[in-house]
Amino acid sequence: MDGQVISVYDPIVHKKVGEDDRDSDPPWVLCQRPCIRGGELAAALLELHYDDASGIDSAPLQMKANNGIFIIDDFGRQQMPPRELLNRWIVPLDRRVDYLSLRYGLKFEIPFEVLVVFATNTRHEDREPVASEEDLARAAQLYFATEEGRSARDLFPPGRPEFHF
Amino acid sequence: MTTASASRGAVGQRRRSACGSASIPGRRPVSLRSYWEAVKAQAAKPEVNRQVLQVAFSDMVTSESLLDQLGPALIEPSSIFLYVRPETTRPALLSGCCESIRMQF
Numbered sequence: 001m002d003g004q005v006i007s008v009y010d011p012i013v014h015k016k017v018g019e020d021d022r023d024s025d026p027p028w029v030l031c032q033r034p035c036i037r038g039g040e041l042a043a044a045l046l047e048l049h050y051d052d053a054s055g056i057d058s059a060p061l062q063m064k065a066n067n068g069i070f071i072i073d074d075f076g077r078q079q080m081p082p083r084e085l086l087n088r089w090i091v092p093l094d095r096r097v098d099y100l101s102l103r104y105g106l107k108f109e110i111p112f113e114v115l116v117v118f119a120t121n122t123r124h125e126d127r128e129p130v131a132s133e134e135d136l137a138r139a140a141q142l143y144f145a146t147e148e149g150r151s152a153r154d155l156f157p158p159g160r161p162e163f164h165f
Numbered sequence: 166m167t168t169a170s171a172s173r174g175a176v177g178q179r180r181r182s183a184c185g186s187a188s189i190p191g192r193r194p195v196s197l198r199s200y201w202e203a204v205k206a207q208a209a210k211p212e213v214n215r216q217v218l219q220v221a222f223s224d225m226v227t228s229e230s231l232l233d234q235l236g237p238a239l240i241e242p243s244s245i246f247l248y249v250r251p252e253t254t255r256p257a258l259l260s261g262c263c264e265s266i267r268m269q270f
Contacts, residue, residue, distance in 0.1 A: 005194045027195045028203070035263040067207045071259055093244055108197065111204040116244040117262060121255055 001108055006048065008059040008066075034068035036061055041078040046088060050103045062089075062098060065114045075120040089116075213239045213265050221265035225257050239265060 014031040038045070038061060049058040062070060076082050092098040092112040101107045195203075218232045218239075238245045239262060247262075249255045 001197050008200075009192070027193050029192075037259070066204050069263055071263075073255070073259065110197075111201055113204050113208045115239075117247055117259065118244065119247040119249065119255055119259055121249045 002102065002106055004057055004102055005055075006057045006059050006063075008063060010059075010064050013064045034065050035071070036065045036069070037071045037073050038078065041072065041080050041085065043080045043084065043088070046080075048100050048102065057102070060100065062092070062112060062114055063100075063110055066111060067113055069115045069117060071117045071119060073119050075118045217265050218261075222261040225261065227261075235262065235265075 009029050009031075013034045013036055014029065015034075017030045017032060041061075046060045046062060048060060050056075051058060072078070072085070078085065093116065096112050098110050098112040099107055100110055213236055215232060215236060218236055222232070238247075245262075247258070249258055
């Protein structure tokens with residue numbers, strides 16, 4: 001991008017499948033679909049990180065998770081406040097496009113083909129309201145699955161329209 | 166040398182320098198357009214069915230109603246909000262979700 005190289009392949013995240021032919025100098029690495037758990041998520045991990053030594057930008061976590069799963073485990077307990085995370089991702093979740101910027105400010109689009117799983121066991125009553133349920137559900141097209149078989153309407157009764165975390 | 170070609174030369178130098186670094190040995194960069202095409206072409210379209218879920222969750226005790234909800238959620242190309250009771254092992258449940266998706270590819 002604009003002469004900058006962004007490194008996406010991460011041996012910790014991407015489990016390589018088979019051996020590639022070194023003579024052909026392939027640009028791609030065949031991997032299993034990535035599954036990332038963002039338990040200790042911080043805002044900086046969702047942006048490009050420039051490495052001075054190599055002159056290469058390291059891809060943010062959601063870019064490394066492309067074509068795979070990104071689990072926000074124990075949602076609400078990350079370093080990054082849930083409201084900030086949702087504000088950062090509400091457009092990517094809706095449009096399947098994310099916007100990154102190089103260190104000198106040039107913005108560009110990348111695909112956001114990630115299955116995001118927000119997982120929590122914090123009870124509804126204990127969660128902090130962070131967004132309108134309707135806004136978030138419409139934008140993120142969230143599919144609600146609860147262990148107790150309750151619907152989203154049960155979790156978010158009409159009298160309490162906020163989305164709680 | 167014009168300013169434009171000098172700039173291109175600098176970019177090329179930077180790219181060559183980056184490609185020659187130890188962090189990406191043997192890998193040549195692709196264009197952003199190629200990356201877009203590759204990601205879109207490989208967008209996950211999992212075909213999760215009950216049998217897949219039962220295999221993925223075979224090492225834990227789960228209710229049928231949970232699988233009834235997880236199945237459609239994993240098929241849908243949208244995000245999932247998963248509420249798990251505090252006394253349930255959340256990591257095991259998430260591992261089962263990951264496994265059921267990975268079994269498809």
